[in-house]
Amino acid sequence: MKEVTIILASQLSQLKDASDNCSKTHVQINEELLKILGLTTKEHHKTTKLITCQRELINVFMSMLDAK
Numbered sequence: 001m002k003e004v005t006i007i008l009a010s011q012l013s014q015l016k017d018a019s020d021n022c023s024k025t026h027v028q029i030n031e032e033l034l035k036i037l038g039l040t041t042k043e044h045h046k047t048t049k050l051i052t053c054q055r056e057l058i059n060v061f062m063s064m065l066d067a068k
Contacts, residue, residue, distance in 0.1 A: 026052050029061055 030048050033039070039047070051057045 025058060025062065028065070029058070032061075032065060 026048075029051055033044055033048055033051075036044075051061050
């Protein structure tokens with residue numbers, strides 16, 4: 001039982017780290033999209049949701065930010 005608890009604690013820690021990283025990425029994407037002039041609030045939310053719900057789009061978007 002002790003070994004299972006240790007394994008679960010380790011996995012939970014890794015999930016928390018991944019979640020924190022994901023949240024930071026979503027915030028960064030949101031902040032960058034706010035810089036785009038002319039987007040309505042609805043368009044902004046729709047675009048943020050579209051990008052953050054697809055891992056491939058997140059990677060493309062973040063690589064574009066790195067190229068700045």
